[in-house]
Amino acid sequence: MNCLSKLLDAAAKCGVFQYHPKCKKLGLTHLSFTDVLLIFSKCTLDSLIGIQSVLTIFYECSSIKVKCELFSLGMSGEVLNDVQRCTGFKVDLxxxxxxxxxxxxxxxxxxxxxxxxxxxxxxxxxxxxxxxxxxxxxxxxxxxxxxxxxxxxxxxxxxxxx
Structure with missing residues (x-):
C-alpha cells in the first residue's frame, strides 16, 4: 500500500486530481487504515477520473483491485450520475x-x-x-x-x- 500512497501523492502534486479544499494546505490526499483507504479530492468529474486512473495504474502494477465508494456533499444528482457512469464508483450518502x-x-x-x-x-x-x-x-x-x-x-x- 505504500506504493499506492506514493502514487496518490505524486498524482495530486502533478495535477492528475485536485486536492480537497480543506486538505490542500496540508497536502493531504488520503488516510490509510487496515482495510480502508480514504481518498480526499475536490468534487469534480476530472478529479475523480484522475483518481480512477491512479487506481488503474496501481492495479496494473500490483494486481490488487480496489473497491471504490463515493461519499459526496454538495454535488447534484445529475453530476453524481455522471460520475457513477464514467468511473463505476458506487455512490452512497x-x-x-x-x-x-x-x-x-x-x-x-x-x-x-x-x-x-x-x-x-x-x-x-x-x-x-x-x-x-x-x-x-x-x-x-x-x-x-x-x-x-x-x-x-x-x-x-x-x-x-x-
Missing part, C-alpha cells in the same frame, strides 16, 4: 458507519459519539464484575479506552472519498 462509528464531515457532537460511549460503558460494566484489583482495573481501562478513543476520533473525522 453520508453519514455512514465504519466499525460502528459515524463518519461525519463536521465537528463531532455528543450524538455522533453515542455508540462509542455505549461500547465503552458496556466494557466497563463487564470489567467491574470481574475480580480485578483496583490497579489492574485502572491499567485495563487506560490501555483499552485510550485506543478506542484515538481510533474513534481519527476514523469518524474523515469520510472515505469526496
Amino acid at each position: 453520508l453519514p455512514v458507519r465504519y466499525l460502528g462509528i459515524s463518519l461525519v464531515t463536521k465537528k463531532l457532537t455528543v450524538h455522533n459519539c453515542h455508540v462509542l460511549f455505549e461500547k465503552i460503558m458496556d466494557k466497563l460494566s463487564h470489567w467491574f464484575n470481574k475480580h480485578l484489583s483496583y490497579t489492574s482495573r485502572l491499567q485495563l481501562i487506560r490501555s483499552v479506552l485510550l485506543g478506542v478513543i484515538i481510533f474513534g476520533v481519527v476514523t469518524s473525522s474523515f469520510p472515505r472519498l469526496f
Whole structure:
C-alpha cells in the first residue's frame, strides 16, 4: 500500500486530481487504515477520473483491485450520475458507519459519539464484575479506552472519498 500512497501523492502534486479544499494546505490526499483507504479530492468529474486512473495504474502494477465508494456533499444528482457512469464508483450518502462509528464531515457532537460511549460503558460494566484489583482495573481501562478513543476520533473525522 505504500506504493499506492506514493502514487496518490505524486498524482495530486502533478495535477492528475485536485486536492480537497480543506486538505490542500496540508497536502493531504488520503488516510490509510487496515482495510480502508480514504481518498480526499475536490468534487469534480476530472478529479475523480484522475483518481480512477491512479487506481488503474496501481492495479496494473500490483494486481490488487480496489473497491471504490463515493461519499459526496454538495454535488447534484445529475453530476453524481455522471460520475457513477464514467468511473463505476458506487455512490452512497453520508453519514455512514465504519466499525460502528459515524463518519461525519463536521465537528463531532455528543450524538455522533453515542455508540462509542455505549461500547465503552458496556466494557466497563463487564470489567467491574470481574475480580480485578483496583490497579489492574485502572491499567485495563487506560490501555483499552485510550485506543478506542484515538481510533474513534481519527476514523469518524474523515469520510472515505469526496
